[in-house]
Amino acid sequence: MRANDPNLKRIDPPTLKWHEKLYVLPIVQGLGVTARHIAGVVFDGKIAGFDLGSKAITMQYPEEQHVPSPNYRGVHRLNKDEQGRVKCVACMLCATACPAHCIDIVGTTAPAEWPDREKYPASFVIDELRCIYCGMCEEACPVEAIELTGLYDLTGLSREEMIFDKTKLLSVFDATRDTEPMKYTRPPVESAGQTRILPSLES
Ligand code: SF4
Numbered sequence: 545m546r547a548n549d550p551n552l553k554r555i556d557p558p559t560l561k562w563h564e565k566l567y568v569l570p571i572v573q574g575l576g577v578t579a580r581h582i583a584g585v586v587f588d589g590k591i592a593g594f595d596l597g598s599k600a601i602t603m604q605y606p607e608e609q610h611v612p613s614p615n616y617r618g619v620h621r622l623n624k625d626e627q628g629r630v631k632c633v634a635c636m637l638c639a640t641a642c643p644a645h646c647i648d649i650v651g652t653t654a655p656a657e658w659p660d661r662e663k664y665p666a667s668f669v670i671d672e673l674r675c676i677y678c679g680m681c682e683e684a685c686p687v688e689a690i691e692l693t694g695l696y697d698l699t700g701l702s703r704e705e706m707i708f709d710k711t712k713l714l715s716v717f718d719a720t721r722d723t724e725p726m727k728y729t730r731p732p733v734e735s736a737g738q739t740r741i742l743p744s745l746e747s
């Protein structure tokens with residue numbers, strides 16, 4: 545937009561009176577908000593039945609573990625099928641959809657004893673530090689092979705440690721399969737009076 549664009553609206557700053565320039569009232573108002581929050585934390589949100597509008601939400605992590613919401617998007621996993629094979633068919637849709645370009649897949653011809661697919665990933669790498677956890681890869685996958693889990697506390701001491709290869713992504717599946725069933729096997733999601741059936745491999 546140019547400086548002389550006719551659509552530009554110019555707003556002149558208001559002229560303050562002498563008492564407004566002292567900023568006494570805003571300071572008192574700000575201190576009032578701070579005092580209300582402190583009282584909310586000390587008295588757990590209420591004084592004599594009066595709701596203070598805030599209370600302590602600090603958790604004693606790691607003694608207390610945060611439980612993320614079911615749709616939280618954390619570390620990825622590569623799902624396995626009933627036979628323990630990687631479900632991915634190396635179609636590259638997730639890598640194409642990824643806005644951060646952090647998925648690198650090398651597909652290869654599937655073994656003859658895998659008649660249900662033409663390809664599988666010889667290599668599957670996700671740079672977890674470049675990822676913006678948007679979930680587009682999960683949305684794009686036609687066979688529910690890649691999912692974002694509720695894991696939020698995975699750390700590494702180097703960049704290399706946060707570049708997850710196929711083995712590591714499959715191990716995340718092993719670590720989370722019991723606590724987070726694959727989404728296509730989860731029960732229908734009820735929301736706002738509507739039922740959304742999650743996609744099924746059988747359909
Ligand atoms: S969550 Fe988004 S940024 Fe991360 S790998 Fe998937 S598509 Fe890429």
Ligand code: SF4
Nearest residue numbers: 632633635636638685
């Ligand atoms: S994870 Fe899914 S979208 Fe990505 S290459 Fe494998 S099958 Fe295709």
